[in-house]
Amino acid sequence: xxxxxxxxxxxxxxxxxxxxxxxxxxxxxxxxxxxxxxxxxxxxxxxxxxxxxxxxxxxxxxxxxxxxxxxxxxxxxxxxxxxxxxxxxxxxxxxxxxxxxxxxxxxxxxxxxxxxxxxxxxxxxxxxxxxxxxxxxxxxxxxxxxxxxxxxxxxxxxxxxxxxxxxxxxxxxxxxxxxxxxxxxxxxxxxxxxxxxxxxxxxxxxxxxxxxxxxxxxxxxxxxxxxxxxxxxxxxxxxxxxxxxxxxxxxxxxxxxxxxxxxxxxxxxxxxxxxxxxxxxxxxxxxxxxxxxxxxxxxxxxxxxxxxxxxxxxxxxxxxxxxxxx
Amino acid sequence: xxxxxxxxxxxxxxxxxxxxxxxxxxxxxxxxxxxxxxxxxxxxxxxxxxxxxxxxxxxxxxxxxxxxxxxxxxxxxxxxxxxxxxxxxxxxxxxxxxxxxxxxxxxxxxxxxxxxxxxxxxxxxxxxxxxxxxxxxxxxxxxxxxxxxxxxxxxxxxxxxxxxxxxxxxxxxxxxxxxxxxxxxxxxxxxxxxxxxxxxxxxxxxxxxxxxxxxxxxxxxxxxxxxxxxxxxxxxxxxxxxxxxxxxxxxxxxxxxxxxxxxxxxxxxxxxxxxxxxxxxxxxxxxxxxxxxxxxxxxxxxxxxxxxxxxxxxxxxxxxxxxxxxxxxxxxxxxxxxxxxxxxxxxxxxxxxxxxx
Numbered sequence: 306x307x308x309x310x311x312x313x314x315x316x317x318x319x320x321x322x323x324x325x326x327x328x329x330x331x332x333x334x335x336x337x338x339x340x341x342x343x344x345x346x347x348x349x350x351x352x353x354x355x356x357x358x359x360x361x362x363x364x365x366x367x368x369x370x371x372x373x374x375x376x377x378x379x380x381x382x383x384x385x386x387x388x389x390x391x392x393x394x395x396x397x398x399x400x401x402x403x404x405x406x407x408x409x410x411x412x413x414x415x416x417x418x419x420x421x422x423x424x425x426x427x428x429x430x431x432x433x434x435x436x437x438x439x440x441x442x443x444x445x446x447x448x449x450x451x452x453x454x455x456x457x458x459x460x461x462x463x464x465x466x467x468x469x470x471x472x473x474x475x476x477x478x479x480x481x482x483x484x485x486x487x488x489x490x491x492x493x494x495x496x497x498x499x500x501x502x503x504x505x506x507x508x509x510x511x512x513x514x515x516x517x518x519x520x521x522x523x524x525x526x527x528x529x530x531x532x533x534x535x536x537x538x539x540x541x542x543x544x545x546x547x548x549x550x551x552x553x554x555x556x557x558x559x560x561x562x563x564x565x566x567x568x569x570x571x572x573x574x575x576x577x578x579x580x581x582x583x584x585x586x587x588x589x590x591x592x593x594x595x596x597x598x599x600x601x602x603x604x605x606x607x608x609x610x611x612x613x614x615x616x617x618x619x620x621x622x623x624x625x626x627x628x629x630x631x
Numbered sequence: 632x633x634x635x636x637x638x639x640x641x642x643x644x645x646x647x648x649x650x651x652x653x654x655x656x657x658x659x660x661x662x663x664x665x666x667x668x669x670x671x672x673x674x675x676x677x678x679x680x681x682x683x684x685x686x687x688x689x690x691x692x693x694x695x696x697x698x699x700x701x702x703x704x705x706x707x708x709x710x711x712x713x714x715x716x717x718x719x720x721x722x723x724x725x726x727x728x729x730x731x732x733x734x735x736x737x738x739x740x741x742x743x744x745x746x747x748x749x750x751x752x753x754x755x756x757x758x759x760x761x762x763x764x765x766x767x768x769x770x771x772x773x774x775x776x777x778x779x780x781x782x783x784x785x786x787x788x789x790x791x792x793x794x795x796x797x798x799x800x801x802x803x804x805x806x807x808x809x810x811x812x813x814x815x816x817x818x819x820x821x822x823x824x825x826x827x828x829x830x831x832x833x834x835x836x837x838x839x840x841x842x843x844x845x846x847x848x849x850x851x852x853x854x855x856x857x858x859x860x861x862x863x864x865x866x867x868x869x870x871x872x873x874x875x876x877x878x879x880x881x882x883x884x885x886x887x888x889x890x891x892x893x894x895x896x897x898x899x900x901x902x903x904x905x906x907x908x909x910x911x912x913x914x915x916x917x918x919x920x921x922x923x924x925x926x927x928x929x930x931x932x933x934x935x936x937x938x939x940x941x942x943x944x945x946x947x948x949x950x951x952x953x954x955x956x957x958x959x960x961x962x963x964x965x966x967x968x969x970x971x972x973x974x975x976x977x978x979x980x981x982x983x984x985x986x987x988x
Contacts, residue, residue, distance in 0.1 A: 362820060362821070366817050367820065369817075370783020370818070371783050371787040371821055374784035374785060374788045374790065375789075375790070375794070376787075377787070377788060378788040378791035378792065378797075380790075380791045398783060402780060402781075407977060408756055408758055408977050409759040410755050410758075410763070410773060410977075411765070412768070412976065413755070413765050414765060414773075415980060498985065545984065545986075546987070576987070580987075619815075
C-alpha cells in the first residue's frame with residue numbers, strides 16, 4: 306500500500322491499461338508535452354510516445370468525434386477534456402454519436418471510449434467554468450457516468466471503464482487531484498454500478514457523490530460528535546445507479562438527505578428522492594431532503610460564491626430537519 | 632457570389648441556378664480501363680438505386696411506413712463511382728441521404744427496405760430507419776442525421792486505420808449544408824495536421840434543404856481546403872466516368888501519401904429535401920435542365936451508341952432490378968416487427984443493463 310494522490314492514480318490506471326492493451330491511447334489538450342493541465346498524464350508521453358499520447362488542438366467537437374470514430378473502428382480511446390465545462394462544445398459528439406450509434410445501428414457498432422476530466426466548480430472561476438454535469442450525462446441513455454470521490458475508487462473504476470465496451474463519462478475534480486489515500490500496489494478493478502457504504506450509521510442516510518462527498522463526510526463527522534450516526538453512501542457510479550444499496554439503508558435509518566453538486570431540477574438528488582419515495586415510502590419518518598447547488602449559475606464574488614457552494618452546515622441543517630432536531 | 636452562376640428567370644422571381652457542372656471527362660471506358668461487363672454492372676447498380684427509391688416513394692405515399700425519407704435520385708453516379716473505385720474494405724460514411732451508398736456497399740435491398748418499414752431484419756434492426764443505415768461488416772459506417780456531425784467520425788475511422796497500420800482508406804460523404812458547420816473545419820484541421828488517410832467528399836447538390844448554395848456558403852466550396860493546405864479538386868457528379876476517373880487518381884494518391892483530400896462533386900437531387908418538400912425554391916426549368924444530364928440516361932446513351940448493349944438488354948436489366956425491388960417490398964411487408972424486448976436491447980453492451988423505471 307502506498308499513499309497516492311488522485312492525479313497519480315488516474316495516471317497509474319491509464320498507464321497500466323496502455324501497457325496491457327495496445328489499442329488504448331489518450332488524447333486531449335495538453336496531455337502530452339505539457340504532461341496534463343493538472344498533471345494527470347505525467348510521464349505518459351515519455352513512456353508511450355506520440356503515437357499513443359496525443360496533444361490535440363483546442364477543438365473539442367473535432368477530437369471528441371475523432372475519438373468516437375476511432376472507437377467504432379477498433380481502438381479504445383481515452384479522451385481527456387481539460388474540464389467538462391469545455392466538453393460542452395463537443396457535446397453533440399457525445400450525445401448523438403457516442404451514446405446513440407450502438408443503438409441506431411441495431412447493436413452492430415460498439416464504442417469503447419472513456420471521456421474523462423474534471424467536472425463542476427473549482428473555486429471562483431465564474432459561471433462558465435463551474436457546472437457539474439453528472440446529472441445531465443446520466444440523463445442520456447447509452448452513456449455510463451462514473452463520479453468517484455476518492456483515489457482508491459477512481460483507480461479501480463477507471464481501469465474497469467477503459468476495458469468496458471460502453472461509452473463512459475468519467476468525472477474528476479481539479480479540487481480533488483491533490484487528495485491522498487492508501488492504494489494497493491497490486492492491480493485491482495472495481496465494478497461499475499456499485500455504491501459503497503463509507504460510514505455505517507443508524508440515524509440517517511446521506512447519499513453524496515464526487516467532490517461533494519467530502520462535504521457530506523465532514524458533516525457526518527460533526528454530527529457524530531453530537532451523537533447522530535450517519536450512514537454515508539458514495540454511489541461512485543451515477544449511471545447505472547445502485548439504488549438498492551440506498552433503499553436498504555433508508556429502510557434501516559428511515560431518513561435520508563441527498564447531497565449533490567448538480568442544480569436541483571432533474572438532478573441526481575431528484576432521481577434518488579423519487580426512487581426512495583416509491584421503494585421505501587412506508588419506511589420514511591421524514592421527507593427526503595436534498596442539499597444541492599442552487600438553481601442559479603456560479604457567481605464570482607467570494608461572498609456570493611460561498612453562499613452558492615454547498616457546505617457542511619447545510620448538510621447538518623438538513624439532517625437536523627429530517628431527524629426533527631431543529 | 633460565385634462567378635459560375637447563371638440567373639434563370641422563374642415565374643415568380645429571378646433565382647440562381649444551383650451550379651454549373653464541370654465538363655465531363657472525354658475518356659472512354661477503355662481509356663478508364665472499365666470492361667464492358669463492368670459498364671453493365673455500373674448501369675445496373677445505378678438503376679437499382681433509382682428504382683429502389685422510386686418504390687420507396689410509392690410505399691411512403693401509400694403510408695407503408697413513417698418517419699423522414701430523403702431521396703438520393705439524381706446523385707447515383709457518386710455512390711456508384713465511389714464503390715467501383717474503392718476496395719471492399721475501404722470505409723464509407725455518409726449523411727441521412729444514405730440509401731444509394733448503403734446499397735452499393737453491400738446492404739441488400741431486402742435489408743434496406745425492411746429498415747424503412749421498421750422491421751427486425753432491417754440493416755439496423757429497425758432501430759435506425761431511413762436516415763440511419765449501418766453495415767459495419769461491409770465497412771459501411773452509417774447514415775448520420777445531424778448535419779456535419781459525422782465528419783469527425785470519419786477522421787477517427789481513418790485515425791484507427793493509420794494507427795493499426797492497415798491500408799484502408801476512409802471516404803466521407805456530406806452535403807453542401809455541412810460545409811457551414813464548425814465540425815468541417817475541425818475535422819479538416821485534424822485530418823491534415825495528423826495526416827489521416829481520408830477523402831472528404833462534398834456532394835454539392837445545390838441546396839442545403841431549401842437554401843441554394845449561393846445563399847448559404849461564402850465563396851467556392853472547394854476552397855474550404857485552402858486554409859489547411861489540403862489537396863482538393865472539383866468534378867462532375869452527373870457522369871459516372873468523371874467520378875471514376877477523379878476518384879481513382881485521388882484514391883491512389885491518398886493511399887500513397889496517407890494525407891487527406893477534399894473533393895467537391897457537383898451533382899443534383901431530383902426530389903425535394905424530403906418527402907414533405909414540394910421544392911418551390913427552384914424552377915421547373917432548372918430541374919428539367921439537370922435531368923438532361925441524368926447519369927443513368929447518359930450511360931444508357933453511351934452503351935447504345937457504342938453498341939455495347941441493346942435496348943432490350945437494358946430493358947432486361949431494368950426488369951431484373953425492378954423484380955428485386957418488388958421482392959424487397961414483399962420481404963419487408965412479411966418481415967416481423969422487432970419484439971417488445973428489443974426496446975431494451977442494443978443500447979448498452981450488456982443485455983441486462985439495470986435500466987431505471
